[in-house]
Amino acid sequence: xxxxxxxxxxxxxxxxxxxxxxVLDRPFPQExxxxxxxxxxxxxxxxxxxxxxxxxxxxxxxxxxxxxxxLAVVVALALREAQxxxxxxxxxxxxxxxxxxxxxxxxxxxxxGFLLWAGAYQPGGAFQAGSVLAAAxxxxxxxxxxxxxxxxxxxxxxxxxxGLLTFLGIGLLVMIPGAPxxxxxxxxxxxxxxxxxxxxxxSIGLTLISLxxxxxxxxxxxxxxxxxEAEETP
Amino acid sequence: xxxxDLLLGxxxxxxxxxxxxxxxxxxxxxxxxxxxxxxxxxxxxxxxxDIALAEAAxxxxxxxxxxxxxxxxxxxxxxxxxxxxxxxP
Numbered sequence: 001x002x003x004x005x006x007x008x009x010x011x012x013x014x015x016x017x018x019x020x021x022x023v024l025d026r027p028f029p030q031e032x033x034x035x036x037x038x039x040x041x042x043x044x045x046x047x048x049x050x051x052x053x054x055x056x057x058x059x060x061x062x063x064x065x066x067x068x069x070x071l072a073v074v075v076a077l078a079l080r081e082a083q084x085x086x087x088x089x090x091x092x093x094x095x096x097x098x099x100x101x102x103x104x105x106x107x108x109x110x111x112x113g114f115l116l117w118a119g120a121y122q123p124g125g126a127f128q129a130g131s132v133l134a135a136a137x138x139x140x141x142x143x144x145x146x147x148x149x150x151x152x153x154x155x156x157x158x159x160x161x162x163g164l165l166t167f168l169g170i171g172l173l174v175m176i177p178g179a180p181x182x183x184x185x186x187x188x189x190x191x192x193x194x195x196x197x198x199x200x201x202x203s204i205g206l207t208l209i210s211l212x213x214x215x216x217x218x219x220x221x222x223x224x225x226x227x228x229e230a231e232e233t234p
Numbered sequence: 235x236x237x238x239d240l241l242l243g244x245x246x247x248x249x250x251x252x253x254x255x256x257x258x259x260x261x262x263x264x265x266x267x268x269x270x271x272x273x274x275x276x277x278x279x280x281x282x283x284d285i286a287l288a289e290a291a292x293x294x295x296x297x298x299x300x301x302x303x304x305x306x307x308x309x310x311x312x313x314x315x316x317x318x319x320x321x322x323p
Contacts, residue, residue, distance in 0.1 A: 050284045115287070123283040123284045123286075123287055124284075124287065125284070127288055127292075128284075128287045128288055128291055131288070131291035131292050131295065131296055132291060134296060135291070135295055135296065138296070138299055208292075208296055211300065212296075212299065212300060212303065
């Protein structure tokens with residue numbers, strides 16, 4: 001065993017022991033957080049504790065998460081090579097996928113809508129619904145379906161930013177009557193959360209689709225690629 | 235169902251190890267997707283259905299697709315990132 005392997009192994013064991021110690025030695029929670037959430041549920045505007053925490057009690061964290069997602073897609077846009085988007089190159093040579101998509105797409109959209117709506121009272125919500133939407137986008141892309149509105153750069157960017165802007169806008173709007181940032185008034189909380197989740201679903205879906213679409217088209221046949229490589233290097 | 239949970243935990247460790255140890259990248263990605271789906275099951279068993287949904291949709295589904303996409307990209311020879319020469323206007 002070389003010295004490098006040995007030191008790497010020692011480092012890994014050290015980190016594992018430190019992590020284990022940290023988990024075992026963590027301070028006992030001073031307050032009963034689940035109980036506090038349960039007692040505050042009537043003020044949240046939704047019936048599902050997770051959604052209440054994500055979009056009301058700790059909505060600042062979610063806001064920053066969405067900002068990070070937007071930042072990631074902006075970087076991907078900036079890194080993208082200047083080459084035309086060619087859906088016909090991305091599509092797999094598979095007529096079956098195209099045919100199945102005609103049946104699958106409405107179902108996927110219904111599932112996404114259900115997940116979004118269900119978030120108010122059971123597991124579900126914007127992130128899950130958005131990723132289901134994105135899955136539909138990826139499948140459409142693989143089937144080689146062209147969509148004019150996805151290639152419209154201005155519309156696409158507006159869609160990407162919509163979620164964060166709505167979230168921020170509502171967060172700021174509630175400050176007009178004098179409430180703190182992102183503190184929804186009790187009577188409108190449910191509606192505001194639904195509006196935020198709706199726009200977030202759209203933006204998250206578009207973000208994830210973009211991250212997939214911004215990668216260059218598929219590789220050529222690996223064997224052909226190897227042959228090319230052999231030709232280039234004498 | 236303690237035996238089922240034990241089996242699930244063991245399978246998780248095994249698929250994680252297989253994903254890390256696989257020499258073939260494609261096999262590693264497939265093992266990662268399997269790991270993600272089993273992890274979603276584990277979250278359900280831990281009574282965290284919200285995380286299970288996110289794990290299945292993002293961890294196994296979209297990350298798997300992105301990894302497969304990156305794999306296809308890596309297999310191309312260096313310097314042929316843009317279209318083929320005959321396609322250029």
